[in-house]
Amino acid sequence: MLDATTLNPAQERGATVELSMQAALNLALAETLDEDPKALIFGEDVGRLGGVFRVTDGLQERFGATRVFDTPLAESGILGMSVGLAMAGFHPIPEVQFDGFAYPAVNQIICQIGRMNYRSRGTLPMPITLRVPSFGGIRAPEHHGESLEAMFAHVPGLKVVSPSDPQQAYHLLKYAAQRPDPVIFMEPKSRYWQKAQVNLHDGGTPEGARVARPGRHLTLIAWGAMVSRCLQVAELAEEDGIDVEVLDLRWLKPIDAEGLAASVAKTRRAVVVHEGPRTSGLGAEVAALVTEECFNTLKAPVERVTGFDVPYPSGDLEDEYLPGIDRILFGIQRVLEHRRG
Amino acid sequence: MPLVSTPPEDELKRLYTLLTTVRQLDLAAVRWQRQGVIPGYAPMLGQEAAQVGSGCAVDPSRDFVFPTYREMGVAKALGVDMVEYMSTHKATWHGGLYNPAQTHLAPIQAVVAGSVLHAVGWAQGQVIKHADTNPGPDGFNIALTYFGDGASSQGDVHEAMNFAAIMKSPVIFFVQNNGWAISVPTDRQVAGGSVAARAAGYGMPAEQVDGNDVVAVLEATRRAVAHARAGNGPMLIEAMTYRLGPHSTSDDPGRYRTLAEEQSAQNADPLQRCERVLRERFGVTDHFFQAALADAEAEAEQVRAGVVALGPRPGHEMFEFVFQEMTPALAAQAASWREESEHA
Ligand SMILES: Cc1ncc(C[n+]2csc(CCOP(=O)(O)OP(=O)(O)O)c2C)c(N)n1
Numbered sequence A: 001m002l003d004a005t006t007l008n009p010a011q012e013r014g015a016t017v018e019l020s021m022q023a024a025l026n027l028a029l030a031e032t033l034d035e036d037p038k039a040l041i042f043g044e045d046v047g048r049l050g051g052v053f054r055v056t057d058g059l060q061e062r063f064g065a066t067r068v069f070d071t072p073l074a075e076s077g078i079l080g081m082s083v084g085l086a087m088a089g090f091h092p093i094p095e096v097q098f099d100g101f102a103y104p105a106v107n108q109i110i111c112q113i114g115r116m117n118y119r120s121r122g123t124l125p126m127p128i129t130l131r132v133p134s135f136g137g138i139r140a141p142e143h144h145g146e147s148l149e150a151m152f153a154h155v156p157g158l159k160v161v162s163p164s165d166p167q168q169a170y171h172l173l174k175y176a177a178q179r180p181d182p183v184i185f186m187e188p189k190s191r192y193w194q195k196a197q198v199n200l201h202d203g204g205t206p207e208g209a210r211v212a213r214p215g216r217h218l219t220l221i222a223w224g225a226m227v228s229r230c231l232q233v234a235e236l237a238e239e240d241g242i243d244v245e246v247l248d249l250r251w252l253k254p255i256d257a258e259g260l261a262a263s264v265a266k267t268r269r270a271v272v273v274h275e276g277p278r279t280s281g282l283g284a285e286v287a288a289l290v291t292e293e294c295f296n297t298l299k300a301p302v303e304r305v306t307g308f309d310v311p312y313p314s315g316d317l318e319d320e321y322l323p324g325i326d327r328i329l330f331g332i333q334r335v336l337e338h339r340r341g
Numbered sequence B: 001m002p003l004v005s006t007p008p009e010d011e012l013k014r015l016y017t018l019l020t021t022v023r024q025l026d027l028a029a030v031r032w033q034r035q036g037v038i039p040g041y042a043p044m045l046g047q048e049a050a051q052v053g054s055g056c057a058v059d060p061s062r063d064f065v066f067p068t069y070r071e072m073g074v075a076k077a078l079g080v081d082m083v084e085y086m087s088t089h090k091a092t093w094h095g096g097l098y099n100p101a102q103t104h105l106a107p108i109q110a111v112v113a114g115s116v117l118h119a120v121g122w123a124q125g126q127v128i129k130h131a132d133t134n135p136g137p138d139g140f141n142i143a144l145t146y147f148g149d150g151a152s153s154q155g156d157v158h159e160a161m162n163f164a165a166i167m168k169s170p171v172i173f174f175v176q177n178n179g180w181a182i183s184v185p186t187d188r189q190v191a192g193g194s195v196a197a198r199a200a201g202y203g204m205p206a207e208q209v210d211g212n213d214v215v216a217v218l219e220a221t222r223r224a225v226a227h228a229r230a231g232n233g234p235m236l237i238e239a240m241t242y243r244l245g246p247h248s249t250s251d252d253p254g255r256y257r258t259l260a261e262e263q264s265a266q267n268a269d270p271l272q273r274c275e276r277v278l279r280e281r282f283g284v285t286d287h288f289f290q291a292a293l294a295d296a297e298a299e300a301e302q303v304r305a306g307v308v309a310l311g312p313r314p315g316h317e318m319f320e321f322v323f324q325e326m327t328p329a330l331a332a333q334a335a336s337w338r339e340e341s342e343h344a
């Protein structure tokens, strides 16, 4: 485990440190527990084991088994208990082990966590940050590669965020854990181990979308693990003289409509990329927002490059399912070649 | 410790042969993962007796079995093709390639406790089909559902037991209490002393058995089968065993349990126990055990070859099996997938 004291003393304001997303999240959690005595971490295997992805590694040792604890194996129990803990004044940061295992808890998440503030006329806030290792790309067994953002974004009373790199992960998790409202925090599990420079002291604004790469000809809109893929695509497109802007949406609820509009007003073309199935996916919401905000400047309909309307497939077919570089390039080609009839 | 009772030599030899077969296959699968032949595997090392003993107690021509992700030994006992079974671990197809409708083994289930209610439904369906609460001389077809000590914490398991007990469904709840749910030991998981103890609350009989004694498991499961067939409703068996290996090939048990603990559990090795009885009671000699091992190794080699030869499923199958009746939107997606993959 990393903590502020083990960091290089040269770590000063403005300096950066190289961290994997797993380490950045771990640090954010440690600091949250340190700074907020009401913060609690619990879930399956998060204590002694430190989580199957080691995101809570060392936290039980450091903060004790009262604040960081293993629960019995029951997701509805974990999220239902979070409601009561929040009512008792705590700030729960539960984990569900994998995206697909949030489903057994959706009753508590949707019917209770998303509504308690409303039901109680604001007297029972739900400052719960639910961490969910999310999305595919790791050849895992069934239910270990789901994209839940559209489902949760559809629920009134829930906020949804997904970091794309260690810098975002560190700052967004710390910010989410301080919110008075429930936040579903979707960690792109295929990115846990990639390292990058993190500026611990300056994360910029934690709200809204972020331009991950500026460009002039079109905007690629993505979140989570698809951001790095879109950055790769942008580099390939550059070789063909296409200047791609990559917008890391970050917050999937609320979506930064202004940030979207600002980018697409400039580029006049948009392609939204996500792993989840196409129908009623978040790309539809993004396309609607872009159309509402930029109808008069758009040069082509917003293109969606997404997963298909099929259950997330087994590892052998994963690359057929996920938006790959080629499919994103085809999407780019379609918006560039579009001619108004 | 001797086995609880001693069946005829031939039956015990048959059980031992099966135990050896699944042991070798299980060890082999871990090696395949290390060799890169399969991306992951959930070993059942130490649980051979619990799986083989219970699997041999049902009749797959009429009963239906609901596994988790760790029941390779059950699948083998039921006669399921092992390449088709292992295909789930090759990441070929999530549920496995075997035909559940034919084999009467439900698709491999990755959701903990996901299948337990299904077993109740299938079992109750047998009663409804029978159109008579009296099972008659052949008895009801029964469902056998597997789950772990960890899974017993899920609300669905409570619902399943209560449903089955209320409706007197012919279902057997078979718990493999292997001491662990990934890193969480049973005493941090199961309140009230045992899963078996809960059965009383549902008015359902339960037996806790030595899960490392293949004969004890077989006999207990046979009693439960007889109970359910005769129309007496559900029964619970809790087989006390030990997960000798890691939770899966990506797990590191060194983070949560000691080597000493693992070694003391090895004393209960179900294969050695069976071997001892065969030697001491029936005078079975080295020759038999060597032959069983050689056959098991040869079979594991064969399965390996089959697994290696398994190619990826064609991508269009992603779209084909979503519905019985394809939708226009999905057909359009399949067409655009095909077109883009041809042009990529
Ligand atoms: C609903 C659900 N939650 C979490 C998981 C992740 N998971 C897989 S196996 C496992 C432990 C299961 O323990 P147990 O039921 O005792 O079975 P065992 O693995 O010991 O065979 C966990 C937490 C899952 N597969 N499904």
Ligand SMILES: [Mg+2]
Pocket: B148, B149, B150, B176, B177, B178, B179, B180, B181, B182
């Ligand atoms: Mg277990």
